[in-house]
Amino acid sequence: MPKENDQNNRREVAPDVPRNKSPIIRMATVLSMVVIASIFVLYKTDRRSIKAYINIPELNAVEMRGREAFNNVCAGCHGVNGTGDTDIGPPLMHPYYRTILLSDEAIIKAIRQGTPEDKWKYGHMPAQVDVSNEQALEIVAFYNALRRVNSLGK
Ligand code: HEC
Known part of the structure; x- marks a missing residue:
């Protein structure tokens, strides 16, 4: 007799647990929130002092x-x-940068106007006022030559 009672008691749902939410659904909700949070953290992650090999x-x-020009002005x-x-x-x-293929114009714009902190966490890029128009085009040509052989677009 007491055994049967125990089993019945175990089947009872605590009054504060909403009946329509099974533990699996709740666990899935928590898990998906964790996944979404991790994706966000990874997206905005601190990529400082990463070295690319090219x-x-x-x-x-x-x-x-x-x-x-690049190694004089930009490499710092x-x-x-x-x-x-x-x-x-x-x-x-x-x-x-494979996922964001910068156009020549975008590179020139970054040189001319600088760019706000956006994709990384290094602060903003100031306008590079010492770069002439001709140098800017040469830098773009160099940039594209590097991208071509490193499968980074172009
Ligand atoms: C004082 C430091 C500094 C110098 C000098 C500098 N940059 Fe930048 N640059 C940055 C930072 C910081 C970012 C990242 C901004 C961000 O968070 O997206 C950046 C981003 C860029 C981007 C990406 C822009 C985009 O739309 O995502 C390009 C292209 C670029 N720089 C080119 C250059 C070139 C070419 C030079 C030289 C003529 C140069 N930078 C000089 C700091 C600098």
Whole structure:
């Protein structure tokens, strides 16, 4: 007799537990919230001091001038040849940029106007006022030469 009672008691649902939510549904809800939160954290994650490893192609004269300008002006933040590993700018030759194929215009715009902190957590990029129009085009040519041989678009 007492055994039967025990079993009956166990089947009773505590009054504060909503009957329509099974533990599995509640667990799934919590799990999906955790997954969504992790995706958000990963998306905005601190990618500081990441170094990208890239191939350097043979460069023509224009691209070589672009490399010189890039490594003089941009490398302080973006690393030599855009490979990163600084605390003040992201690597540009990073697989991340496969998902956001920057157009030539977007690169020129970044040089001319700078860019707000958006995709990374290094702060904003100031306008690069010392870069001439010709140099900007050479930098873009170099940038695209690197992207081509590293399967980063272009
Ligand atoms: C003072 C540091 C600094 C210098 C110098 C600098 N950048 Fe940047 N740059 C940044 C930062 C920081 C970002 C990332 C902004 C973000 O969070 O998306 C960035 C982003 C970019 C982007 C991506 C823009 C986008 O739309 O996502 C390009 C392209 C770029 N830089 C090119 C250059 C070039 C070319 C030069 C040299 C002419 C240069 N940068 C010089 C700090 C710098």
